[in-house]
Amino acid sequence: MVRLETLRGYLLEEVLAWLLRSSGYRLLAEKDDPARPPWKVLEKRKHGLVVRGRGAWHQADTLGEFQYVPPFSLPIRLFAEAKFTRIKVGLPTVRNGHGVVHDLNENVVTTLSNGSGPHRPRVRYHYSYAIFSTSGFTQDAQEFALAHQISLIDLSLPDFLPLRNLVRASAKSVYDAMKLMQPSLRSTVYEIRNYLRRHLLDLWDGPAADAPSVTDPLDVLAAGLRRRSSLGLVLAFPAAPFVLGLVSDDLNAFVRYALDQPTHDVRVYRNHRSAGHPVWQIEPRVGPAYRLSFSLPEQVEAWILDQEEGTRSRTRWMTRNLLSAITLYWVDESRTYTFQLQYSSEEFREVSGRPISDFGEATDLF
Template identity: 65%
Template sequence: MISERALRGYLLEEVLAWLLRSSGYEVLTAQDDGERPPWKTLEVRNHGLVVRGRGAWHQADTLGQFRYVPPFSLPVRLFVEAKFTRTRVRLATVRNGHGVVHDVNENVMTTVTSHSGPRRPRTRYRYSYAIFSTSGFSQDAQEFALAHQISLVDLSMPDFARLRTLVRAAAKDIHMAMQALPAASRPTVHALRTYLRGPLLDLWGPPEVTDPSVTAPLDVLAESLRSRSTLGLILAFPAAPFVLGLASDDLYGFVSYARLHPTHSVRLRRLRQAGPHPVWEIRSQDDPAAYALTFGLPEQVEAWILDQETSTSARTRWVKESMLSAMTLYWMDGDHAHTFQLRYAAAEIIEQRADDSAPWHLSDLPEPPIG
């Protein structure tokens, strides 16, 4: 029987799939339509979806595909892995993610010869990998992820407390209900996930989970998410080798403002507060009261950014002109995708002092001498 800890992770992945849909990602659940071996890249097996790599097929519990193809690029797909644990995610998890995404991206055969037909092109994709953790990441995991462009999204910050509480409560109730059932009647993890995708992703299928003691907690979780007024998560894409998971207590307030100002300047403040690491806050430069978005960075990523900012003059200019120049966000409104761009300069990065007095600007730091 599945443990409660593992169940929390699986449920969190389904919740993230629902939340990420608003960022333009469509969850893939079926094999390639009309494709046959050896052209297919997706296949449904007993335990769910698998993706074809160069050397093996890989389990894809949550796989999203961006609805629009970037110019001069391949269609983008994103593996999502969630860890709901008490300890930090370690190197082995990140290394496994890198191995998976490297193998599927190496599946570069563009045409395949069939004995029953002519050569034909195989559809190719660009895969990325994102790991979400409720307890942060170890130092070596962060360093490895940064080097190999595996995105780490930290869900331990206070803004995600309600999300963690919803998932934890659902997992506890489902686990207790399953313990009371005979072993032969306990639903599989795949069946639980499929049931939850009905109300969350409108992906209805034959009901494999029918016992009310198990379906009731799943229904409560789905209804709590659909009716939420404050729970929010949206992906942001800076000019850096990672994505940011932005949280807001009024996500629709941000969306309403951004629709009127698709491209606008923002201020970025590094808050000092109790917790394992600092929290960063984004507000509109022209109307700071319009919205607030917050995010946390793994310590090594944050140290990398700040170190880049205070090193040589050339590196400082590079940070200002590239990595810290803008971040792009996508928001789905039905079948229409809105694109927002938040522009900021390094001079607008400020850190709030512990005594809440006037903040200081990183740009006020003296430039170190070259050589």
């Protein structure tokens, strides 16, 4: 029987797949690869989807593809791995993610042929890896991820507490229900995930859990997500070797503002907490219409803020080059919108020492 901690992680991955859909990613299944063996790169096996690399096939529980291809680039696919644990995610998890994407991106077969007909180009992809953790990351995991461009997204922010509690309660209910069942009647993790995907993503890909004692808590999870549709995660893309996971207690307010002004100026500042590392805040330069929050792993933040006396300020370089704009994509039914948040060093200086009643003292980022 699956461990409770493992089940929480699997349910969190399904929740993230649902939330990330609003950031322009769609969950992939075997049917999304029309090629025939031996050229297929997606295949469904006993425990779910696997994807072919240069040296091995890799489990892909949550694999999304960005709906649009960036200019002069390959289609982008994203592995999303979620860890719902009491301890920080360590180096082995991050190292495994790097090994997976390195093997996939090295799969360089560029043509297909049936042996008798002409060769034809084979579509290639650029794979990325993002790890979401409810308890943060160890220092060596952060350093390795930063060096190899594995994105680490911290879900320990207070804004994520309702979401964490919802997943935790649902996993506990499913786990308790299965403990009372005969082993032969227990749903597999694959069937539990398929049930959620049918209700959240309208994907029908294999057998799904059907015991009411198991499916009822999953229905509560799906309904809770829909009720909290204003609380969600959206991925943001700076010109940096990481992505940002932005969250708000009223994401709809941000969407309304951004639909009216797809490109607008913002302020960014760090908010020092009494416990834990700082939270960063983004809000529009004109009007307090919304507030987005994110938290960076400590080593990533230290890399950004690091300054050495007598050398060029890395923070100024970050301001001008990596953090001059943040791009977000928002999917609403069949339409995809592109938003860009722009800021400059002048805007940082203006909010230096600014008091914020709800969050305590805020200081400028740079």
